[in-house]
Structure formats: C-alpha cells, structure tokens
Amino acid sequence: MAASRPTPEGHPARGEHGYETPRDAPPPPVVALRDVWKSYGAVAALRGAHIELHAGEAHALVGENGAGKSTLIKVLAGVRKPDRGVLELDGVRTEFKGPQDARAAGVAVIHQEPALFPDLSVAENVFAGRQPRGRFGRIDERAMRERAHALLARLGVPLDPRRPARGLSIADQQIVEIAKAVSLETRALVMDEPTAALSGPEVDRLFSVVNALRAESTAVLFVSHRFAEVTALCQRVTVLRDGAHVSTGPLAETSVDRLVAQMVGREPDALFVRRREQRPPGDVVLEVEGLSRAGAFRDVGFHVRAGEIVALAGLVGAGRSEVARAVFGVDRRDAGRVTVAGRTLPGGRPRAAMAAGLALVPEDRRQQGLVLAASVQRNATLPRARQLSRFGFLVGGAERRAAREWAGRLRTRYGDLDDPVGTLSGGNQQKVVLAKWLATAPRVLIVDEPTRGIDIGTKAEVHRLLARLAADGVAILLISSELPEVLGMADRVLVMREGRLVADLPREAADEESVIRAATGQEAPA
C-alpha cells in the first residue's frame, strides 16, 4: 500500500451521497461501499448498494435470499470487483485487487461453515501459513501455542490450543476463525450467517466474543435471517432488496415488521403461520420405541398421529437429526423399534422405510438432500425412479412429466429441467428436495430444518405447505432450531437434550420459556 493511511481526524464525515452519517461520530467509517453495482452477465446482483462499517459498531445486513448480500460480502472481501462504485477505507478511496488486499486492509470474513484443517491443532489453524518461527526457520510450537492461548483467552473462550480441529463444534470452529481474524489485526469483521448452525448458548457466546471485539473498536457486519439475533447484537441495520439499498438506520428506531416489509417490498402476511383450524389428529402412524444409537441418543420413544405436526426441539447436537436418520434407516440403530402404520421397519434400510410411507427431508440440503451436479429433473425423481419405470425402463419422458408436475405444484423457479440443481437459489433447491419427497406420497414426513437459510417468502410457503399436508392427514415430524417456527407450527413439542427425550409438551404448555428450559436442563421455578 503506497498511500499512507490518513489520520481519521483529517477527514470529515462525508455526506455527498445523501445518506446520513452519524453526526456525533466524526471519524469516517472503517470500510464503506458507496453506490456499488455488480452484474453477472445479464443478472444485476447489486444495483447501487451502500454500506458503512464504523469502528466499534455492529451493523446488520438483512435482505431476502437473492437480495445481493452475498455479492456485497464478496466485494468487501475482495473476491469480486464491482462494476461501478466506490470502496473507501478510513474515508480514502481505494480498490481491492484480490482477497489479499482486503485482508491486508484488515477486513476479515467469517463464513457460515468454517473451513479448518481438521488434522491440525487449533493453534496451527489460527496461525496457518504464518506460524511464528524459531531458530533456523523452525516453527516455534511453543510460541504458537502461547499466542493462540492468549488470543482465545482474550475472546473469553476456553479452547485448548493443542487439540485438533477435528471434532470441534461449528461454534468452536467459528471461534477459531475469529481468533485467526483477530490475530491478523482485523479492523472489520464480516460474518455471513454465523449463527445458522448454532444453538442458543453458542449464539450467546459468539455474541459476547463479538461484543468484546467491538469494545476494542472493531467494526462488525452481521448477516442473518434471524431478527431476534440482529436486535440483540447490532446497533444499525441496512436493508437490501433486489441488489439495491433500501434503508439504513439505528435498530432502535425500527421494528421487525418494518424491516420485513422493507425486505420483501410488501407487508408481511405473517412471519410464521400460526396454524389455525386443527382437527383432532387421527391414528398413530409413526411409532418409535426405545430407539438407541451409541454415542448419539438413548432410549428415544414417541409417536406421531395422522394430521399432526410434532416438533422435535433441542439444542444443536442434542441428537435430533441423528434420531431422524435412524428412524429413516440411513443410520443404523443399536436398539429400538420403529413402526409406520403398523409395519415394523427393519433397521438401516431406507428403501423399506420409503415403501412403508416414510420420507425424510434431511438437514443438509447440499450434501444430503440433493445431487447438486445433477439436473433438477433427476433430483426431483430420484427416490421414485422405480415407480416411474415401466417394465424396468425409464422411457417416454415419465420422469420429465413427474418432475415438471411437482416443481410446478411447489412453484419452483428454474431455468430448465435439465439445469444442474446447484444453479438454483437456496429456497428453490429446498423446494426441489420437498418435491422429491412429496412426490412419493408419504404418510409420515420428517423435515429436518426445512427453512434453514431460505428467504422469508419461501419460508412462509414451506410453512403453508406443511400445514396443508397435515390437514390432508400426513403425520409430520418437524425438527427445527427456530423456536417461533416450532411454536407456530406444532401441535406438540418434543424436546431433546444430550441424546435423550426430556419433554413432551402439548401445544398449550409449549412456549419459548418451557422449551428452552427443557432443552438446556434448567428447572422451572416452582
């Protein structure tokens, strides 16, 4: 960097673009993007986006999927060059030629799923590529450990720097990434949906780390779909819609409803469907007894009736997804019985479960739910290829018709049925997964985090869909980490803690407090 960094006092706050800068904070923003445009071919991802990150301030960036948040982050990280617009560091116009420029300028990005070296220790991960050197260029293991230890202590997280990264929870992996960022003298920390896979206490810990950094005058950009977290952590919020800047302002002066309205450009019909008319549930369709799998869960038993939505709540890592996988048969079970409509399922045989009318929409859409490289059509018809074949052969466009019908029913947006499903947006990918399973006409549907990482519009559609399926008599087991979703959708709430089922709350007894208490193991006050 040839240009010397000016003293913050030397530059008065700029206001020529017509949006407010805080009057009582004269130093210019650490990083600012002004009127940034970016197109990918014919698709405009950013159309005049603004953002200012101030020292010591947590700034929220919200918007539906496809609003341009990812592109904005890529511009900040130096991964993408904007077509037009200004990037400023401390009020000085500059340009990032690549990610290394952004890093050198003190901009660090924490991704939703950190990429650590699993076989290296925590300390080695923090200092990967720039380990402290001892004599003869040897890596000074001890200095590295001590510095990593000091960093983690500064973040207030008791992680052993010597332990390998393999086996760390996603939350701990993020902490390691943050420690890495801090060791790099980061002045602006960009976090792309960091809480998507975290449980409540993990989120709290992350936030206290972020607040500690903020106190050291780091600027923070926080991207999230969860408004409760945005409100808890951030001071200011910027709304993006269709790549354009909609508003920026203090969070205290706005409301969730208003933000949502700005994001979608219309009044929100309802954030979560509160299911209204409920008929008495029918017969028990899914019955699970004494289900155990070593190291994952023990002695889990519950049932779901036709037309009932039963939520399975709990912290991440409580064993909810593992139960779902064992019920479906993707994972083996060590003990227990699973019965679907009176038929006992053999363990470890998903095909038998499917034949009995069970379907599982798995938690990880990209790894478990879809073959990203395969076409929309192939994905949508994969579990049903046998039923669609005639005399064992798939001929005459049967798959095509089936795929088109279900993609249409769920209003999936795609270019062509032959396009790889990986080219679709997250919400539409999720619809393909749902279509794939709904087409099997299941009697029991297990959905694991069905709305994770998808935009509000699609989310509401998924909720309506689940409600409709239940009304049609499908038994639904809903695994979700979002309490409002659980409380809004479920007839009953099961809660798991550390591999055990600890509560079965009827709708009337289930509220945020009771579920959190059960999930964390705190006793309710008498």
Place this chain on the structure above:
Amino acid sequence: MSTEAPTRATRAPLREALRLPRRLAGWDAAVVVLTVLTLVVASGTVEEFGTTRNATFLILDLAPVLLLALPMTLIVVSGEIDLSVASTVGLTSALMGELWANGLPLETIIPLAVLAGAVLGAFNGLLVTVLGLPSLAVTIGTLALYRGLAYVLLGDTAVADFAREYTRWTIGSLGDSWVPNVVPPILLLVTVFALVLHATPVGRSLFAMGANDTAAAFAGIPVERTKFWLYVVAGAVAGLVGAYWTLRYSTARADNAEGLELTVVAAVLLGGVSIYGGRGTLLGVVAGVVLLTSLQNALRLAKVSADALTVVTGTLLILSVLLPNVTAALRARLARRAAPAAPPPREPAHPAPAPRGPAPEPTRRDGTP
C-alpha cells in the same frame, strides 16, 4: 406425449425437440467424430488397414477391451474403479487351462470361468463396500494378487490343446462374411449395459451415487449393495473375457491379458466418463474403445513397436483426464469474464410452468397466488 403437447408447445418446443442432440454435443460427440476421422485417415494412409481381413482382426482384438469397458463404465460412473479386471482375465484363463488339463469338458469349464470371475469380483466388492476401503487401493492389491495366483496355478507353462470346434468358432466369421461370430453377442451385451446405465432406475442411481453418495443414500438408494454387485458383474464379465481370450489364442497362460486394464481404463476415460464419477455415456465409451484399439491396430500395421504403443495409450489416458479439466477451467474463466459463474442465488428468468392446464397462469415473482 399427447397429453403433454399443450404445455410443451408453450415452452420452447424447438429446444425440447433438440434435447437429445444438445446433451450429446459434448465430449462423447467429439470422440465419435474423432473415431470416424481416425478410421477414415487410417484407411487412406496405412496399407492393409482398410481391408476386411484387418477389420476381422481388429474386431477380435477390440472385443476383450470393449467387454471389460462395459462394467468398468458403470463402476467409474458410480465413483469407483476396478484395476483388477485384466488380472481376473489372466486368473480365469489359467484356471481354464488347469481344468482342461484335468479333463473337464469346455461346456462345464466356460460357466465355471464366469463363476470364478464373479467370485473374484465379489472379493473386490466385499473389500470396497463392507470394509469401506478405497477401490483404487483394493483393486491394485487384487491386480497383483490375482495375477500371482494365475502364476501359482500354471507357472510358466501354457495349456494349448483346447477343443478345435470352440477355438474355431471364436475366431470364425458369420457365414461367408468378414463379420466375426462374436459380434452379435457383444452387440447384445453393449445394448444391455447401455440400457441399464441410461434407461433404468439402477442406472440413475449409479449417476447419483457417483456425484454424491450421501445424497444417494438419503434418497433410499442401497449404495453399498449396488457397488458390490457392480464388482460381481465386472468379475463375471472378466471371467467371460478370460474364456474368450483363452479360446481366441488357444492358449491358457498366466500372463494372458497382462496390462490390459490400462487400455480399458484409458478407453473409458477417453470415452468421456469422468474419473470423479457421476458423468459419462456408454456411447462415448464404445467410441473410445474403437478409437483406441483402431489407433493401436493402425500403428502396429505401420510397424510401430509394441512398446511405443503403450506410450500412445498412456498419453491418451492422461489427455482424457486433463482435457475435460482444462476445458472446464477455461470455460469457467471465460464465463467469469463475460458472466461470472454461480451468481448469488437469484431467481432464474423463467418461472416454472403451472402444474396443469394448457394455458399456464403466470406465477407472480413474489410467489403469492
């Protein structure tokens, strides 16, 4: 077809009609063109290449490669590999010699050879699926193991006095023509494998597990079991090739078909099957086999030494792995310049057609009715 007509008509009918050619217009189409070109050029420049006599020999030489390439294609598409096929040919050939020397009739020996191949394949399959070992390591191991067993059986000796009517039929031709007797059964097998790969649920599941075996398992596909049976089939076909090889040259030797796995894998990759799994067509593989073997045949006729031929095979193998990666990288770079790949999740331009009815109601962008 007829019930779909209205909906189709509303959506780019021309593109729908051209769907198959569009899918073909890739690597495998290029290989088909290159194969035809090679045949034409070789006929024009290499003396003797274009004769019917040579065509007969070419087909007889090509047969084992093509046969082994059929199950190999399925295995590579499913994300695995089997390098032991040529050693399985050698071992079943040695076994045939041993059994023949002990006085068993060929009517019994040939089915036994196929069965023995299946058992050898099942051993590969067990190691890969039940023990979860990487197929590359497992089949390099059995490549050595099976060849070694062949030497244990026959040593350096050869068994050569097989029944005349069998050896004659194997190298003989249909009637008075130049078309070898083995052509109809081979065509049948090619058709069967092509149908299985491209038109059955099993074929679909092979592509799925090759691209992402986790997602395949979550879709209810028995990934391990399917892979096990693939190895059994590959072994059985190798047993059949063992029988063919023995009768074609009328000798059972431990070193029969030594090193043939290289040609087979090269032909499969040359035919456009991705070494990473999940992609490929059987048509491309057939073209790859024809291209590679006729190139070898032409060069041999042009008096190029056998050692130099291995250079050609090796080079083609590397090129067929390299070129798709290079072109993909180039395409990605070009795309980034013009319209960068993987834009942020954006809605594609066309909404999905309404599920039913000839005149689909346009879906609104916000997804509300």
